[in-house]
Amino acid sequence: MKRFDVSSVSKELKIKMYMRMQQIRMFETRTIEHAKQKLIRGPLHLYIGEEANAVGACAALEKGDYVTSTHRGHGHCIAMGGDLKKMFAEICGRTTGYCKGKGGSMHIADLDLGIIGANGIVGAGMPIAVGAAIAMDNQSRKNVILCFFGDGASNTGSFHEALNMASIWKLPIVFYCENNHYAISTSSSDSLNIHDISIRALSYGIPGKTIDGNDALEVYLTTREARQRAVNGEGPTLIEAKTYRTIGHWIGDPVRYRTGSEEEEWRAKCPIRRLRDYLLGTKEATEAEIAHIDTEVKAEIDEAERFARESSDPTPDEALSDIYA
Amino acid sequence: MREITYAEAIREALCEEMRADSRVFLLGEDIGIYGGAFGVTKGMVQEFGEERVRDTPLSEHAITGAAAGAAMTGMRPVVEIMFSDFLTIALEQLANQAAKAHYQFGGQVSVPMVLRTAGGSGTGAAEQHSQSLEAWVCHVPGLKVVIPSTPYDAKGLLKSSIKDPNPVVFIEQKLLYRQKGPVPDPGQEYDIPLGVADVKRAGTDITIVTYGRMVPRCLEAAGKLAADGIDAEVIDIRTLVPLDKPCIIESVKKTGRAMIVHEACRTAGFGAEIAAVIADSEAFFHLDAPIRRVAGLDVPIPYNPQLEASVVPTVEKILAAAKDLLR
Numbered sequence: 175m176k177r178f179d180v181s182s183v184s185k186e187l188k189i190k191m192y193m194r195m196q197q198i199r200m201f202e203t204r205t206i207e208h209a210k211q212k213l214i215r216g217p218l219h220l221y222i223g224e225e226a227n228a229v230g231a232c233a234a235l236e237k238g239d240y241v242t243s244t245h246r247g248h249g250h251c252i253a254m255g256g257d258l259k260k261m262f263a264e265i266c267g268r269t270t271g272y273c274k275g276k277g278g279s280m281h282i283a284d285l286d287l288g289i290i291g292a293n294g295i296v297g298a299g300m301p302i303a304v305g306a307a308i309a310m311d312n313q314s315r316k317n318v319i320l321c322f323f324g325d326g327a328s329n330t331g332s333f334h335e336a337l338n339m340a341s342i343w344k345l346p347i348v349f350y351c352e353n354n355h356y357a358i359s360t361s362s363s364d365s366l367n368i369h370d371i372s373i374r375a376l377s378y379g380i381p382g383k384t385i386d387g388n389d390a391l392e393v394y395l396t397t398r399e400a401r402q403r404a405v406n407g408e409g410p411t412l413i414e415a416k417t418y419r420t421i422g423h424w425i426g427d428p429v430r431y432r433t434g435s436e437e438e439e440w441r442a443k444c445p446i447r448r449l450r451d452y453l454l455g456t457k458e459a460t461e462a463e464i465a466h467i468d469t470e471v472k473a474e475i476d477e478a479e480r481f482a483r484e485s486s487d488p489t490p491d492e493a494l495s496d497i498y499a
Numbered sequence: 500m501r502e503i504t505y506a507e508a509i510r511e512a513l514c515e516e517m518r519a520d521s522r523v524f525l526l527g528e529d530i531g532i533y534g535g536a537f538g539v540t541k542g543m544v545q546e547f548g549e550e551r552v553r554d555t556p557l558s559e560h561a562i563t564g565a566a567a568g569a570a571m572t573g574m575r576p577v578v579e580i581m582f583s584d585f586l587t588i589a590l591e592q593l594a595n596q597a598a599k600a601h602y603q604f605g606g607q608v609s610v611p612m613v614l615r616t617a618g619g620s621g622t623g624a625a626e627q628h629s630q631s632l633e634a635w636v637c638h639v640p641g642l643k644v645v646i647p648s649t650p651y652d653a654k655g656l657l658k659s660s661i662k663d664p665n666p667v668v669f670i671e672q673k674l675l676y677r678q679k680g681p682v683p684d685p686g687q688e689y690d691i692p693l694g695v696a697d698v699k700r701a702g703t704d705i706t707i708v709t710y711g712r713m714v715p716r717c718l719e720a721a722g723k724l725a726a727d728g729i730d731a732e733v734i735d736i737r738t739l740v741p742l743d744k745p746c747i748i749e750s751v752k753k754t755g756r757a758m759i760v761h762e763a764c765r766t767a768g769f770g771a772e773i774a775a776v777i778a779d780s781e782a783f784f785h786l787d788a789p790i791r792r793v794a795g796l797d798v799p800i801p802y803n804p805q806l807e808a809s810v811v812p813t814v815e816k817i818l819a820a821a822k823d824l825l826r
Contacts, residue, residue, distance in 0.1 A: 242568075291608070293596075298595065301562075301563070302564050304568060305564060305569035308553070308569050309574045312550055312569075335558035339561055339565065496605060498664075499611075
C-alpha cells in the first residue's frame with residue numbers, strides 16, 4: 175500500500191523519471207566497460223542502485239533552482255538534464271568535456287543547468303549550498319538549493335554548521351541525505367549511534383523525514399513538499415532517503431565489507447524495475463513503450479561514448495589556463 | 500590630505516563598495532552591532548542592514564564555504580575571520596573549494612570573494628591568536644594574498660580585492676589598525692592593482708623586501724641606516740600572490756644586497772620564496788653578499804610581553820642584519 179498520494183504526479187513525469195533513471199544506469203554501466211579497458215583513469219564512484227534519489231528529487235525542482243552534488247555525482251547531473259556527451263568526455267579527460275578534462279568524474283558542474291558542482295570532499299557542498307541560498311535570499315529570488323550528501327557527510331562538521339546556519343536564517347535549502355549505508359567500507363551502523371539520520375533535524379528545529387530512496391515517486395513528492403516549504407520562506411528540511419549502491423565504493427572496490435545476500439536483497443529493490451513495474455501495472459505505459467525508451471537511451475549513450483572516444487586530450491599548456499579568472 | 504586610521508580606511512573601502520554594488524555583502528562573527536573584534540565594521544549594520552552585514556554563528560568552515568557558494572552564484576561576499584589563526588578552520592573551504600572551483604570546472608565559474616582576517620602578534624593574545632600564516636595560503640594556486648601596511652594601501656587594495664574575480668585572502672595587521680595615515684577623501688577614487696609592489700623608500704645600497712607591520716619597522720631601521728650614511732631601499736610587496744617579481748629583481752640589481760624581513764616564522768616562510776625569486780633571477784649576478792632573511796623565530800608566539808617581543812624582528816635586529824650585510 176502506498177503511504178502517499180501519487181495522483182498529483184502526471185504520467186508524463188513518471189515516464190520521464192523512468193527515462194532519466196535508465197540514462198543514469200546505462201551511462202554508468204558503459205563507463206564501467208571503459209574503466210576496465212583503462213580508457214578512464216582515476217576513481218569512478220558509481221550511483222547504480224541509487225537512481226531514484228537524484229531523479230525523483232531533481233524532478234521536483236523548478237527553473238532557477240540549484241543543486242550541489244557529491245563525489246558520487248553522475249546521477250545528479252543526468253537527473254538535471256546534463257549533457258551526456260560532455261559528461262562522458264569529461265570522465266574520459268577530453269577537452270570537449272564539461273570541465274575541459276581538468277575536473278573529471280568528481281568535479282562536473284553545469285551552471286546553466288543549476289549544477290554548482292560535484293565535490294570530491296565529503297560534506298563540502300553543504301556550506302556552499304548555504305552560500306547559494308544566502309545569495310537567493312539577498313536577491314529575493316523564489317528558488318531553492320537541493321543539497322545532496324550522504325550518510326558519511328552527516329558526521330562531518332560541514333553538515334552541522336550548514337544545517338545550523340540554514341535553520342537560523344530559514345534559508346531555502348532542501349538537505350537531501352542519500353543514506354546508502356556505507357562510507358567506503360564503514361557501515362553506518364558503526365558510525366552512527368542513531369538509526370535514522372533524519373532525527374538530527376531536531377537539533378536544528380527543522381523538519382526531518384526518512385523515506386524510501388528507491389521509490390522515485392516517494393522521493394519526488396517528499397522533495398516537492400520540502401521545496402514548497404523552502405520557497406514559502408519556512409526554511410530548510412532534512413530528508414533522509416534509505417538507499418544502496420549495488421556496486422562498491424568505486425569500480426575497483428572488492429567489497430569485502432558486506433555480504434552477498436545483503437546486496438541481493440537490495441538488488442531486488444531496484445528503483446528502475448520498480449517504477450517500470452508500477453507504470454505497467456497502472457497501464458500508464460506499455461511494454462513496447464518502455465522498450466522504446468530503453469532503445470532510445472541506449473542510442474544516446476552510444477552517441478555520448480562515441481563523442482568521448484573521438485574527442486582529443488588537452489595539450490600540456492592547457493594545464494596552465496583557468497587558474498585565475 | 501586628511502589622515503585616517505588603517506581600520507577606518509578598511510571600513511571606508513567596504514562601505515564604498517557596498518554602496519556601489521548591491522552584490523557586495525559581509526559575513527562574519529560579531530560584525531554587526533559589536534562592530535567586529537577590531538571595530539572595523541562598526542556602524543555598518545545600521546547603514547546596510549542585517550542581510551548585508553550578516554552576523555554568523557561560530558562556524559569559520561561554513562562561513563567560508565558560504566562565501567564561496569554565494570560568490571559562485573553571483574554575489575561578492577566579504578568574509579571576516581576574526582583572527583588569521585582561525586584560517587586553520589576555514590582552510591578546507593578556502594583551499595579545496597574556493598581556490599579550485601574556477602580551474603576544476605574548466606573556467607565555468609568564478610569565485611569573487613574576499614576573506615579578511617587579522618594577523619600578527621603584539622597584543623598579548625598568545626599562541627592561538629597571534630600567528631602569521633600567510634605562507635599557508637600562498638601555497639594554494641587559485642588564491643590571491645594581500646597584506647597592506649598603510650591606511651592608503653589598505654583602502655585601495657581592499658577595493659581592488661573586492662572587484663577581483665578571484666578569491667582573495669586579505670590579511671590585516673592587528674597592530675596597524677589604530678595607525679593613521681593620509682588617505683584621499685571619500686569619493687576620490689584611486690587604484691592600487693593587485694600584484695604591484697610599492698617602493699616605500701628609494702635607496703641605492705641595500706634592498707629590504709618586506710610587507711605588513713614590518714614595513715614601518717624597516718622604514719625606521721632605514722632612517723637609522725641613513726644616519727650612518729647607508730641608503731636603504733624598502734620595498735613593500737603589498738600582495739604576496741601575485742608577487743611583483745620585477746620590482747624586487749630590479750632593485751637588487753641596483754643595490755647588490757638583499758634582505759627580507761617578515762614577522763612569520765622563518766622556516767618555509769614567504770621570505771624563502773622571495774629569496775628564491777632573487778636567486779633564480781639575473782639579480783643573482785649582481786649580489787655582493789648572501790641574501791639575508793630576518794624573520795620570526797620558529798616558535799609559537801608566547802604570552803609574556805618580553806618573550807613575545809623577542810621572537811619577532813625588531814628594528815635593532817633589522818639594523819644589525821643590514822649592517823652585517825654591508826660589512
